[in-house]
Each structure stands twice: as C-alpha cells, then as structure tokens.
Amino acid sequence: MKTLPSTLLGVAAAVALLAAPCSSQAAQVTFYVDSTQSSLTLSGSAFGLPFNEQAPGSLVTSFAGTITADLTGGVLTFTGGSAITALVSSGGAFSTAPNTLDGPGNYGVKANGFITGYGVADINGAYRNLVFDITAGTAQAGTAPSGMTLSLTAGDLDYGVYLNSSPFQAESSSLVGKGGANSSAALISLTDTTLTLPVHINTGLYSNRMEDYQGTLVAVIPEPSALTLAGLGLVALVGRLCSRGRRG
Numbered sequence: 001m002k003t004l005p006s007t008l009l010g011v012a013a014a015v016a017l018l019a020a021p022c023s024s025q026a027a028q029v030t031f032y033v034d035s036t037q038s039s040l041t042l043s044g045s046a047f048g049l050p051f052n053e054q055a056p057g058s059l060v061t062s063f064a065g066t067i068t069a070d071l072t073g074g075v076l077t078f079t080g081g082s083a084i085t086a087l088v089s090s091g092g093a094f095s096t097a098p099n100t101l102d103g104p105g106n107y108g109v110k111a112n113g114f115i116t117g118y119g120v121a122d123i124n125g126a127y128r129n130l131v132f133d134i135t136a137g138t139a140q141a142g143t144a145p146s147g148m149t150l151s152l153t154a155g156d157l158d159y160g161v162y163l164n165s166s167p168f169q170a171e172s173s174s175l176v177g178k179g180g181a182n183s184s185a186a187l188i189s190l191t192d193t194t195l196t197l198p199v200h201i202n203t204g205l206y207s208n209r210m211e212d213y214q215g216t217l218v219a220v221i222p223e224p225s226a227l228t229l230a231g232l233g234l235v236a237l238v239g240r241l242c243s244r245g246r247r248g
Contacts, residue, residue, distance in 0.1 A: 026072040031195050031219030033084055035064040040086075040199060040215035042107045046123050046159075047115050047208050054108035054124070058091035060215075061106045067134065067195065067219045074141065076190065078134040078148065084217065086130035086155075094126040098167035099160035106130050106155075118163055125159035130175065137182065139197060141190040150201050151179035178203050178211070186216075195219045 041060045044051045053059045065085035069076040086106035094108030105126035112122045130152060137148025155175035161168045179201055186198035197217045203210055 026070045031067040033219045035062045037218035038063045040213045044211040049111035049113045051109040055091040058108035062087045076139040082134045084132040095124040096158045099170035101158040122162040130155040145182040148182040
C-alpha cells in the first residue's frame with residue numbers, strides 16, 4: 001500500500017486544523033528535559049534518622065526525559081503523560097548492605113543512629129529507575145507552580161538495615177505512586193522554547209521513611225522545522241478567523 005508523502009500529510013493536517021471548532025484553541029506541547037541544567041537534590045529520613053550521602057554527590061542527580069502539557073493562552077495545564085527520568089549518579093556503586101543489591105543508582109543514601117525501642121541502626125539504600133510524571137496543576141511565566149503534583153510512575157528503593165551491628169532487614173520497595181505537591185515558591189520561567197520549572201516535593205511519612213526532592217528542571221522545545229513554522233502560521237490564521245467570526 002502506498003503512503004502519502006509528508007507534504008500531503010502536512011496539508012491534510014492543515015485541513016483538519018482549519019475544520020476544528022474555533023472554541024478549542026489548546027495545543028499539546030512536549031518539552032525535552034535538558035540534563036545539563038536539570039537536577040533534584042534528595043533529602044529525607046528513615047526511622048527518623050536523616051539521610052546522609054554514601055559518596056560525594058550521591059544525594060544529587062540529573063534528569064532527562066519529557067514534559068507534556070496543554071498550552072492555552074500562555075498557561076501550561078498538566079494532566080499526565082510526562083516522563084521525567086533520573087540519570088544514574090556518578091557517585092559509583094552504592095551499598096545496600098546487608099542486602100546484596102549493591103550497584104549504580106540515581107541516589108545513594110545512608111543513615112545511622114539510635115532508634116528508641118530498637119537500638120543503634122545503620123541503614124544503606126539505593127534509589128533506582130526513578131521516573132516522575134506531572135499529574136495535575138498549571139505553570140505560567142512569573143508565577144509559582146499552582147496546584148501541581150508530581151508522582152513516580154517507576155522507581156525502587158533497595159536497602160538494608162543493621163541493628164546493633166547485626167543484619168536486621170534486607171528489602172526492595174516499589175516507589176510507584178509516591179510523590180506530592182510541588183510546593184516551591186520560586187517563579188516559573190516560560191518562553192516560546194524553554195520551560196524552567198522549580199520543584200520542591202515532600203512525600204510525607206510512609207513506611208517509616210520520607211523523601212524530599214528539591215531543585216530545578218529546565219526543558220526545551222527543539223528548534224522548529226520549516227513545516228512546523230508553516231503550521232504555526234496556520235494556527236495564527238485560524239485564531240484570526242475565529243476572532244473575526246466571534247465579532248461578526
């Protein structure tokens with residue numbers, strides 16, 4: 001079966017656009033997360049003991065992936081579909097002892113101290129394969145995130161616990177569904193090509209632990225092709241025609 005040339009597909013898309021109801025002006029956009037400018041720092045606790053880094057820099061990691069939203073009148077509205085993916089930390093292989101799952105991860109944590117009723121605990125953990133989605137909220141230039149929530153669609157914590165110097169626990173825990181509201185008070189930057197999104201998420205206490213992620217995600221729209229620019233011109237034309245129609 002023969003397929004339509006891309007130019008004809010572009011014409012077909014333009015015809016569909018011109019036939020669309022004027023009341024619907026939202027456009028879905030996808031930004032690509034720039035890993036050289038995007039990172040989140042992890043803090044938190046386990047059994048009330050604060051996280052420390054296993055190796056220099058093991059509580060900070062970069063992110064890549066995509067951010068998808070509907071754009072209407074300069075406002076991004078999030079309903080899911082993003083895949084903000086943590087990169088493997090340069091901190092090396094992380095310990096999960098007395099678990100046996102040592103190796104690379106997104107974050108490497110440790111905690112130690114006295115737990116009332118138990119004794120002295122030494123905890124080692126590796127956060128792995130983390131992927132966040134933005135499931136709700138809006139973003140607009142010059143404002144803080146509004147009603148925004150981020151939730152993990154993938155990720156695990158592999159960890160081990162020594163209690164009074166003896167092996168006590170060795171587990172792997174799914175982090176899917178963990179996340180929270182983006183409570184950052186920093187302002188968003190949004191241009192035609194770049195989204196700079198401040199992030200501060202606290203999961204709250206669950207399963208005797210808590211995670212807090214804080215940092216900035218910078219995501220860009222690649223330079224548009226000539227065909228894309230032509231399409232944007234058609235969008236502008238439709239907007240003008242719709243505006244005239246409403247005035248008429």
